[in-house]
Amino acid sequence: MKNIVLIGFMGTGKTSTGRLLAGRLNRPFIDVDKKIEHETGLAISDIFQLYGEDHFRQIEREVISRVARYTNTVIATGGGVVLKQENMVRLKNTGVIVSLMASLEIILERTARPGIRPLLDCEDRAERVAKLFQDRASLYMKADYTIDTSCMSPQQVTERIIVFLREGGHLRGRS
Numbered sequence: 001m002k003n004i005v006l007i008g009f010m011g012t013g014k015t016s017t018g019r020l021l022a023g024r025l026n027r028p029f030i031d032v033d034k035k036i037e038h039e040t041g042l043a044i045s046d047i048f049q050l051y052g053e054d055h056f057r058q059i060e061r062e063v064i065s066r067v068a069r070y071t072n073t074v075i076a077t078g079g080g081v082v083l084k085q086e087n088m089v090r091l092k093n094t095g096v097i098v099s100l101m102a103s104l105e106i107i108l109e110r111t112a113r114p115g116i117r118p119l120l121d122c123e124d125r126a127e128r129v130a131k132l133f134q135d136r137a138s139l140y141m142k143a144d145y146t147i148d149t150s151c152m153s154p155q156q157v158t159e160r161i162i163v164f165l166r167e168g169g170h171l172r173g174r175s
């Protein structure tokens with residue numbers, strides 16, 4: 001079976017929903033950021049601080065090239081995966097792409113905890129979110145399914161994804 005790949009802006013719920021979805025479908029779960037942290041022995045924020053964003057993007061690209069070869073896996077990506085077209089080509093080859101969306105207000109709420117997302121650790125967080133969101137919006141639209149998660153719990157988002165997948169013939173048997 002194809003992978004199920006979650007894309008979307010920071011705070012749309014890729015990590016938490018991906019974990020739930022994998023549990024519901026009894027499939028392996030990979031969070032790309034967690035894998036990068038595990039393999040480098042560094043927190044994402046440390047990689048940004050020590051080596052810069054470009055270096056992080058190179059690591060991300062290399063990890064994506066490997067996880068895109070998996071099958072049957074739920075993959076939660078980091079929000080910037082869409083910045084490299086080659087990442088998306090690879091993920092799309094072997095996966096169904098599900099895009100999680102949310103309003104700016106909700107994204108700000110869900111990403112309020114400092115120290116986790118280096119791109120948002122700044123004084124003008126609201127402006128930064130709005131700018132990044134605008135720059136990337138069209139990239140997040142290039143998905144097989146798109147869900148606005150603003151008014152849904154992770155459980156509800158999970159069930160909605162399962163309905164999409166079932167209707168699209170991407171699930172075998174009864175899930």
Ligand SMILES: Nc1ncnc2c1ncn2[C@@H]1O[C@H](COP(=O)(O)OP(=O)(O)O)[C@@H](O)[C@H]1O
Nearest residue numbers: 010011012013014015016017110149152153154
């Ligand atoms: N649908 C949701 N409703 C409410 N809170 C959510 C939802 N999805 C995620 N969250 C919360 O928002 C925060 C960011 O979620 P996370 O899964 O890390 O997002 P992402 O991986 O897309 O950055 C976490 O505290 C998580 O518990």
Ligand SMILES: O=C(O)C1=C[C@@H](OP(=O)(O)O)[C@@H](O)[C@H](O)C1
Nearest residue numbers: 009010011033078079080117118
């Ligand atoms: O949007 C981005 O550029 C990033 C999103 C983060 O992941 P989440 O989307 O899971 O927060 C993480 O990969 C890194 O901080 C960069």
Ligand SMILES: [Mg+2]
Nearest residue numbers: 014015077078
């Ligand atoms: Mg995440």
